[in-house]
Structures are given as C-alpha cells and as structure tokens.
Amino acid sequence: MRIGLYFGSFNPVHNGHLIIAQHMMNSGHFDKIRFVVSPQNPFKNANELLDENLRYKMVSLAIKNNPAFEVSDAELDLPKPSYTIQTLDYLIKTEKQNAFSIILGSDNLEKLDQWKDIDQILRICDFHVYNRRGSQSISPKINANFTFHQAPFLDISATYIRELLHENKSVQYLVPDAILKYLI
Secondary structure (H helix, E strand, O other): OEEEEEEEOOOOOOHHHHHHHHHHHHOOOOOEEEEEEOOOOOOOOHHHOOOHHHHHHHHHHHHOOOOOEEEEOHHHHOOOOOOHHHHHHHHHHHOOOOEEEEEEEHHHHHHHHHOOOHHHHHHHOEEEEEOOOOOOOOOOOOOOOEEEEOOOOOOOOHHHHHHHHHOOOOOEOOEOHHHHHHHO
8 A cells, every 4th residue: 555654743733734635645646645643843842742642633533534544643652752764664664565655845855854864764765745835946955756746835834723722713714623623
C-alpha cells in the first residue's frame, strides 16, 4: 500500500489540514493518507503545544468519517523531540508491506537540509510538496525525489485558531464540527 505521511503538530487540527490531505489523496499517488501526530517538533516551541494525547484524539475525531485517512500514534511512544527518521525506521520495521512518502508544505523546504539524518530519509522515501503562500518560490537545498502539487492556498493556521479561542471567539468553519464540539 502507498501511504502518504502527513506529519504535524495538529495543534489543533483544522479544515486546512483536511483539505490538503484530501487534495493529496485525490492526486492518485496514495492509497491512504496517514496523519502522524508529532508530540514535539524540534523546530517548534513545546510550551505552545496542547497535550499530545488531546491532539491525537482531535485528529481521530476529525478524520473518522473518511476511510482514506488514518491517524498514527507512532511518535507518541518514541523519544522526544520527534525526528522523522525515527518514525520512518519504526514504520518500515513494523509495516514492511507499505511504501511511504512524506507530505509537506513548501515552507519546510528551506529547513529540509537541517533535518536529522536527511540523507537516510532521502534513501527511504520521496516527498510530495504542496504550496504554502509566501513560500512558492523556495527551492530545495537538497537533491531529492520531489513531486510538487498545486494544492489550494488556505490562510488557516492553528496559531490563528488558538488566538481566537484565547479571545473567546468562534472558530466555526475553521475546524470540523467534531473538533468544535470537542474544544467547547
């Protein structure tokens, strides 16, 4: 099975994440899209993250009605911070029958050369990149197997959603209804 790994903090998961995942599924490159909840991205501040189990639960709720989507708790049991290479090693050992690709936004191309063991990651899998506003012209600093997708531009961010929640403002239409109920 061809699985697109969509790594993220999902702090919280929102409609933008789901639209990108569906766009990737529609591309025909994947049999499944797997949301990999990252407990602690080495490039992000841990103090701003909701509890990892809450984020996992929210992703589960958000995707429960889409049979093409699944959620992984693999990184929840791995050492922190979360490194993609550790997750890939784990998945390849436990799911030898599957082929994995990494789905990421174009804004991540700038730091890709800073990823732990990036050379090993490049030997293991390919990358499917969707455009993010403001980073469409970023070129990868490394040579890898990239497939670029013209996904919809969405100016929805988890940061914006957290700000609205902090101000007691509505996040309706920004997050799936199940997440809205869960947050309330």
